[in-house]
Amino acid sequence: xxxxxxxxxxxxxxxxxxxxxxxxxxxxxxxxxxxxxxxxxxxxxxxxxxxxxxxxxxxxxxxxxxxxxxxxxxxxxxxxxxxxxxxxxxxxxxxxxxxxxxxxxxxxxxxxxxxxxxxxxxxxxxxxxxxxxxxxxxxxxxxxxxxxxxxxxxxxxxxxxxxxxxxxxxxxxxxxxxxxxxxxxxxxxxxxxxxxxxxxxxxxxxxxxxxxxxxxxxxxxxxxxxxxxxxxxxxxxxxxxxxxxxxxxxxxxxxxxxxxxxxxxxxxxxxxxxxxxxxxxxxxxxxxxxxxxxxxxxxxxxxxxx
Amino acid sequence: xxxxxxxxxxxxxxxxxxxxxxxxxxxxxxxxxxxxxxxxxxxxxxxxxxxxxxxxxxxxxxxxxxxxxxxxxxxxxxxxxxxxxxxxxxxxxxxxxxxxxxxxxxxxxxxxxxxxxxxxxxxxxxxxxxxxxxxxxxxxxxxxxxxxxxxxxxxxxxxxxxxxxxxxxxxxxxxxxxxxxxxxxxxxxxxxxxxxxxxxxxxxxxxxxxxxxxxxxxxxxxxxxxxxxxxxxxxxxxxxxxxxxxxxxxxxxxxxxxxxxxxxxxxxxxxxxxxxxxxxxxxxxxxxxxxxxxxxxxxxxxxxxx
DNA sequence: CTTTATCCATCAGTTTATGTGATGGAGATA
DNA sequence: TATCTCCATCACATAAACTGATGGATAAAG
Numbered sequence: 001x002x003x004x005x006x007x008x009x010x011x012x013x014x015x016x017x018x019x020x021x022x023x024x025x026x027x028x029x030x031x032x033x034x035x036x037x038x039x040x041x042x043x044x045x046x047x048x049x050x051x052x053x054x055x056x057x058x059x060x061x062x063x064x065x066x067x068x069x070x071x072x073x074x075x076x077x078x079x080x081x082x083x084x085x086x087x088x089x090x091x092x093x094x095x096x097x098x099x100x101x102x103x104x105x106x107x108x109x110x111x112x113x114x115x116x117x118x119x120x121x122x123x124x125x126x127x128x129x130x131x132x133x134x135x136x137x138x139x140x141x142x143x144x145x146x147x148x149x150x151x152x153x154x155x156x157x158x159x160x161x162x163x164x165x166x167x168x169x170x171x172x173x174x175x176x177x178x179x180x181x182x183x184x185x186x187x188x189x190x191x192x193x194x195x196x197x198x199x200x201x202x203x204x205x206x207x208x209x210x211x212x213x214x215x216x217x218x219x220x221x222x223x224x225x226x227x228x229x230x231x232x233x234x235x236x237x238x239x240x241x242x243x244x245x246x247x248x249x250x251x252x253x254x255x256x257x258x259x260x261x262x263x264x265x266x267x268x269x270x271x272x273x274x275x276x277x278x279x280x281x282x283x284x285x286x287x288x289x290x291x292x293x294x295x296x297x298x299x300x301x302x303x304x305x306x
Numbered sequence: 307x308x309x310x311x312x313x314x315x316x317x318x319x320x321x322x323x324x325x326x327x328x329x330x331x332x333x334x335x336x337x338x339x340x341x342x343x344x345x346x347x348x349x350x351x352x353x354x355x356x357x358x359x360x361x362x363x364x365x366x367x368x369x370x371x372x373x374x375x376x377x378x379x380x381x382x383x384x385x386x387x388x389x390x391x392x393x394x395x396x397x398x399x400x401x402x403x404x405x406x407x408x409x410x411x412x413x414x415x416x417x418x419x420x421x422x423x424x425x426x427x428x429x430x431x432x433x434x435x436x437x438x439x440x441x442x443x444x445x446x447x448x449x450x451x452x453x454x455x456x457x458x459x460x461x462x463x464x465x466x467x468x469x470x471x472x473x474x475x476x477x478x479x480x481x482x483x484x485x486x487x488x489x490x491x492x493x494x495x496x497x498x499x500x501x502x503x504x505x506x507x508x509x510x511x512x513x514x515x516x517x518x519x520x521x522x523x524x525x526x527x528x529x530x531x532x533x534x535x536x537x538x539x540x541x542x543x544x545x546x547x548x549x550x551x552x553x554x555x556x557x558x559x560x561x562x563x564x565x566x567x568x569x570x571x572x573x574x575x576x577x578x579x580x581x582x583x584x585x586x587x588x589x590x591x592x593x594x595x596x597x598x599x600x601x602x603x604x605x606x607x608x609x610x611x612x
Numbered sequence: 613c614t615t616t617a618t619c620c621a622t623c624a625g626t627t628t629a630t631g632t633g634a635t636g637g638a639g640a641t642a
Numbered sequence: 643t644a645t646c647t648c649c650a651t652c653a654c655a656t657a658a659a660c661t662g663a664t665g666g667a668t669a670a671a672g
Contacts, residue, residue, distance in 0.1 A: 001630070001658070002317050002335060005385055008308045008659090022620065029308060035660050037621060042659095047392035057619050057668045063583070064392075067401035071388045078384060079311055082377045086353035086370075095373030277369070307629070307659070314630090328649065341631050343650060348630095363639045363648050615672070622664085629658070639648075 004046040007079055010072040012039040013051065017069050021058045088123070094146065094280040098127040100139035102150035103224045104167055104267060106243045110149075113289040121282050132199055132223055140272055147283050148272035149290075160275045164287070165294035166266035168242040171257040172249065174234035185260035192216055195236030197227050212239060241267065310352040313385055316378040318345040319357065323375050327364045394429070400452065400586045404433040406445035408456035409530040410473055410573060412549045416455075419595040427588050438505050438529055446578055453589050454578035455596075466581045470593070471600035472572035474548040477563040478555065480540035491566035498522055501542030503533050547573065 015025040016036065026033040044051050051068060052059035061069065089095055097117075101110060107130070114126060129139050137152075139145035140159065152161045171191075173179045179186065179194055196215035200222060219236060221227040224244070231238060231245075232253055242264075248254040256264075271287050273279055279287065321331040322342065332339040350357050357374060358365035367375065395401055403423075407416060413436070420432060435445050443458075445451035446465065458467045477497075479485045485492065485500055502521035525542060527533035530550070537544060537551075538559055548570070554560040562570075577593050579585055585593065 002314045002337075003385075005313065005389060007311065007313050011308050021618090023618075031308075031659095032661055033620075034622080034662080038659080041621085047389065048396040049392045054620065059620075064395045064401060067395065068388065068392060071384075071391060075381060075384050075388065078377075078381050079309075082374065082381065083311060083353065085377060086355045086374060089370045089373065090354040095370060327647090329647075337630095338632055339649075340633080340651080344630080347650085360649070365649075613672100615670100617668105617670080619666100619668070621666085624663095625661085627658100627660070630656080632655070633653100635650100635652085637648100637650085639646105641646075642644085 004042070007076065009039050009043040009046075010076050012036055013043060013065075013069060013072050014076060016040060016052075016059075017061060017065075084123075088121075092280045093121060093124065093282050096125040096127065097147065097282050097286070098129070098139075098145040099286075100129045100131055100136035100145035100148045100150070102136050102269070103130055103132045104151070104241045104244075105149050105269060106167070106241070109290065109293050113286055113293060116289055117282060117286050120285060124282055137272070140274060143274070146273060146277055147279055147286070149269060150272065151267050152270040152272055158275055159272050160278065161270040161272045162287075164269045164271050164291060166268055168264060169239050169267050170242050170245075170264040171237055171239050171259055171262075172231065172245050172254045173237035173257055174232055175252055175255045177234045177237065177255075179237055179257060180255035184258035186257050187260055188214065191237065191257075191259075195219055197221060197230055197236045197238040199224070199227060239265075310348070313382065315345050315349040315352075316382050318342055319349060319371075319375060319378050320382060322346065322358075322365070323367060323371075390429075394427075398586045399427060399430065399588050402431040402433065403453065403588050403592070404435070404445075404451040405592075406435045406437055406442035406451035406454045406456070408442050408575070409436055409438045410457070410475075410547045410550075411455050411575060412473070412547070415596065415599050419592055419599060422595055423588060423592050426591060430588050443578070446580060449580070452579060452583055453585055453592070455575060456578065457573050458576040458578055464581055465578050466584065467576040467578045468593075470575045470577050470597060472574055474570060475545050475573050476548050476551075476570040477543055477545050477565055477568075478537065478551050478560045479543035479563055480538055481558055481561045483540045483543065483561075485543055485563060486561035490564035492563050493566055494520065497543065497563075497565075501525055503527060503536055503542045503544040505530065505533060545571075 012025065012029065015029050016022055019025045019028050022036045022040065023033045026036045029036070040051060047068065049064045049068065050062055051065035053062055085095065099110075101107075110128075114128070117124070118126070127145070129136070129145055131139060131150075136145075136148050136150040137159075140148045149164065152159070177194075179190065182190060191214050194215055195217045196213060196219070198213055198218050198220050200220040215236075217236075219230065221230065227238065228240070228244065230236070231240070232248065237257060245254050249256055271279075273283075318331065318335065321335050322328055325331045325334050328342045328346070329339045332342045335342070346357060353374065355370045355374065356368055357371035359368055391401065405416075407413075416434075420434075423430070423432070433451070435442070435451050437445060437456075442451075442454050442456040443465075446454045455470065458465070483500075485496065488496060497520050500521055501523045502519060503525050504519055505527055521542075523542075525536065527536065533544065534546070534550065536542070537546070538554065543563060551560050555562055577585075579589075
C-alpha cells in the first residue's frame with residue numbers, strides 16, 4: 001500500500017452520499033454495514049477531515065464532506081473513463097489516430113470519411129497533418145503520425161504500404177498563357193522553354209526527389225495553394241491534381257495542356273504505416289471508407305484513358 | 307475491494323514510467339521488484355491491455371501503455387489535489403468562500419481585501435453576491451452565501467453578527483434640483499413634498515422594511531446603479547453612501563442636502579453568518595483585513611460629527 | 613410509554629490482497 | 643566467459659479489507 005487514499009474509499013463515500021445512509025450504501029455495494037463504516041472512518045482519518053455528522057440517526061454530510069465528495073466524484077468518473085479507454089484499446093481501437101496526408105489528396109473526401117469515423121468512434125482523438133512532398137513520409141518516420149496517405153516512392157523496407165487509389169493529374173496552365181493558345185498537340189520541347197511551377201519540400205529533405213521537372217526554367221513553391229495562385233496568374237505551367245483545378249478549368253481561367261505524349265496521368269496514393277504499428281480498428285475503417293469514396297466519386301477518381 | 311482498479315496500481319505504473327524500469331521503480335517506492343512486477347501485471351489484467359513490451363532487457367511502454375499512463379497521471383494528480391483540499395479544510399480553511407455583500411458596501415475596498423485574500427489562499431474559490439436590501443440576508447438564510455456584509459436589522463436569533471464598520475451616508479440631490487438651490491437649513495417638511503428615490507427589494511420579501519422613507523412621493527428602484535442615474539438626472543433626492551457620490555459632489559453634479567435635523571448619518575455594517583457555520587481562516591482573515599481598511603481609509607470611514 | 617425497526621460504532625475473527633525474499637532465465641557489459 | 647542487472651514466478655508473511663455479532667441511539671408505530 002503506497003498511499004492510504006484509495007479509490008474504494010471514494011467509491012464508498014459516493015455510495016453513502018447517493019443512498020443516504022451507511023447501511024443502504026452497504027446494501028448497494030453488497031457489503032456489510034460495518035465495512036462501509038470502517039471505510040468512511042479510514043477515509044476520514046487519512047484526510048484528517050470529518051465527512052459526516054453522526055449526531056442524528058442518519059449521518060449527514062458536513063460542508064467539508066460535500067466538498068470532498070465533489071472531488072471524489074470527479075476522480076471516480078475519471079477512473080471509469082480510464083477503464084473505458086482500456087476497453088477500447090483492448091478492442092483493438094488505437095488510442096488516437098494521427099494522419100499525415102499529402103496536400104494533393106482531395107481534402108473534402110477525407111473530411112467526409114473523418115466525419116463518419118467521428119460518428120463511429122466519438123471519443124477518438126484525431127490529428128491531421130497536411131504536408132507536401134516528403135513531409136507526410138517524414139511524419140510517419142519520426143512517429144508524429146501513424147497513418148500516411150501519400151504517393152509512396154520505391155519500396156521502403158521499414159514502411160508497409162498498400163495502394164489506395166489514383167488521383168487524376170494533368171498539366172495545366174492559365175488560359176491567357178502562350179501555351180494555352182498554342183496549337184495542340186503540345187510537345188515536350190515546347191514545355192522545356194516555358195517556366196514550370198514546382199513544389200519544393202519545406203524541410204529541404206527531399207531535395208533529391210524532384211521528379212516530374214521537365215522545363216529548364218523553374219519556379220519553386222513550398223505549398224500547393226501558393227503555387228495555384230501563381231499558376232492562375234499565368235507565371236507558368238505545372239501538373240496539378242484535377243480535383244483541385246477542375247473548377248478553374250470549367251470557369252475558363254485554366255486550360256488543360258493537350259500534351260502529345262502525356263495528356264494526363266495518375267498519381268498513385270498509398271496508405272502507409274510503420275511496419276510495427278499497423279492501423280487498428282479506427283484506422284482500418286477510415287481506409288475502407290476512403291477507398292469506397294475514391295472509387296465511387298468520379299470527380300476524384302482516376303483519369304479514364306482516352 | 308469494490309473494484310480491481312486501484313490508485314496504487316496507477317502510482318506504480320507512473321513510477322515505472324518515470325524511473326525506466328521495474329527494479330528502479332521498486333527502489334523509488336521502497337518496494338521489492340516483485341511487488342512492482344505483480345502490481346503492473348495486476349493492472350494489465352484488470353485493464354485487459356498489455357502496458358509494457360518485455361521482450362528487451364528493460365520493459366518499454368507500448369502505445370496503449372503510453373495512452374493509459376497519460377490518463378493515470380491525471381487521476382493520481384487529481385487524488386493528490388484531493389488530499390491538498392482535505393489538508394486545507396483540516397487547517398480550518400473553508401473549502402470555498404461565498405460572500406453576500408450589500409450594494410452600499412464600498413466595493414473597491416472589498417476588492418482590495420479579496421486581492422490580499424487571493425494572495426494568501428490562491429486555491430480558494432470565492433463567490434461574491436452583491437445584493438440590495440434584504441437580498442444579502444436572504445443569501446445567508448438560504449445558504450447560498452456563508453458570510454454576509456450588510457446592515458443587520460434587530461437581533462436575529464439564528465444569525466450571529468458582529469459590528470464591522472460604519473458607512474457614511476448623506477442625503478443628496480442633483481445640483482439643478484430645487485432642493486439644491488433652497489436656502490439651508492433644509493427642513494423635514496421640505497423633503498416631504500419632494501420625490502424620494504427609494505430602493506425596493508428585488509424579491510419583495512422585505513416589503514415590511516422600508517425604513518428611511520420620508521417623502522410622500524416615492525420612486526422605487528431595484529438597484530443602486532439605476533437609482534444613481536435617476537438621482538443624477540434630478541428626479542428626486544435620496545440617502546446615498548458618501549463613498550459612491552463623493553466624486554459627483556466634487557464635480558458639482560450632486561449637492562449634499564444640509565438637513566437641519568440630520569445632515570449625515572452612519573449605516574452600520576455587520577459581518578453576519580449562520581450560527582452553525584462560523585467563518586474559518588479565510589473568512590476571518592477577510593474580516594480583519596476589511597476592518598483595518600475601513601478604519602484606516604478616511605474616504606470610506608464614518609462621518610465625523612460636525 | 614413501550615415496542616419495533618433501523619440507524620451507526622466497535623470488536624474479534626476470517627478472508628483477501630499486497631508485499632517479501634529466494635530463485636532462475638535473459639540481455640547487457642567487460 | 644564471468645558478472646551485473648534486468649524481469650517473472652513462487653511460497654510465504656503481513657497487512658488490509660470484510661464479516662457477523664453486539665450494543666447504544668433515534669424515530670416511528672402500537
